[in-house]
Amino acid sequence: MRSLPQFDGDVSGPSFLWTEDELEWLQGSDGYGAAAAMYNTIVDEYVTLNESLFQEHSEKFPSSVFTFDHFLWGAATVASRAYGDDAEGRNHRAGALQLTRFGNGIVAYAHKHYDVGEQVWVSYGGKSNAELLSQHLNFLKMVQGQDSKIHAARLSEPTGF
Numbered sequence: 001m002r003s004l005p006q007f008d009g010d011v012s013g014p015s016f017l018w019t020e021d022e023l024e025w026l027q028g029s030d031g032y033g034a035a036a037a038m039y040n041t042i043v044d045e046y047v048t049l050n051e052s053l054f055q056e057h058s059e060k061f062p063s064s065v066f067t068f069d070h071f072l073w074g075a076a077t078v079a080s081r082a083y084g085d086d087a088e089g090r091n092h093r094a095g096a097l098q099l100t101r102f103g104n105g106i107v108a109y110a111h112k113h114y115d116v117g118e119q120v121w122v123s124y125g126g127k128s129n130a131e132l133l134s135q136h137l138n139f140l141k142m143v144q145g146q147d148s149k150i151h152a153a154r155l156s157e158p159t160g161f
Contacts, residue, residue, distance in 0.1 A: 014076050016042065031131030038131070046071045 015026065015035040026032035048070050054061040 034130035
């Protein structure tokens with residue numbers, strides 16, 4: 001289990017895990033709303049499951065294990081590891097090549113003609129750049145050559161990026 005991500009205090013994880021102070025960096029951008037929407041969706045899903053499945057079958061879903069923090073970690077792990085290793089190694093961008101799982105494989109569908117030698121981009125599906133930022137954070141690589149509405153609330157000294 002050590003190979004699974006921890007996300008402890010790490011802003012390289014999905015932005016729906018960020019602190020309020022860290023989220024302020026996205027204030028005024030599409031990324032802020034996407035992070036808040038994703039977080040609220042996860043809260044709603046947890047509350048629904050907790051009030052029904054977890055409580056009704058507490059012997060199978062002990063409250064010490066099925067906590068909101070663990071649920072949030074699970075959502076972040078799924079968001080960050082959504083595709084197989086081969087697909088994760090590709091550059092991503094909204095509206096690019098679509099990957100679909102079939103049985104034990106992945107089929108790629110291109111939405112445009114690719115010339116020989118042209119870079120192929122993989123899409124996480126019908127997500128906006130803001131949603132990609134809130135869930136996957138390799139955002140800057142994903143949106144090369146695209147216009148993106150990201151505004152920094154404050155600027156600080158570089159910290160080793």
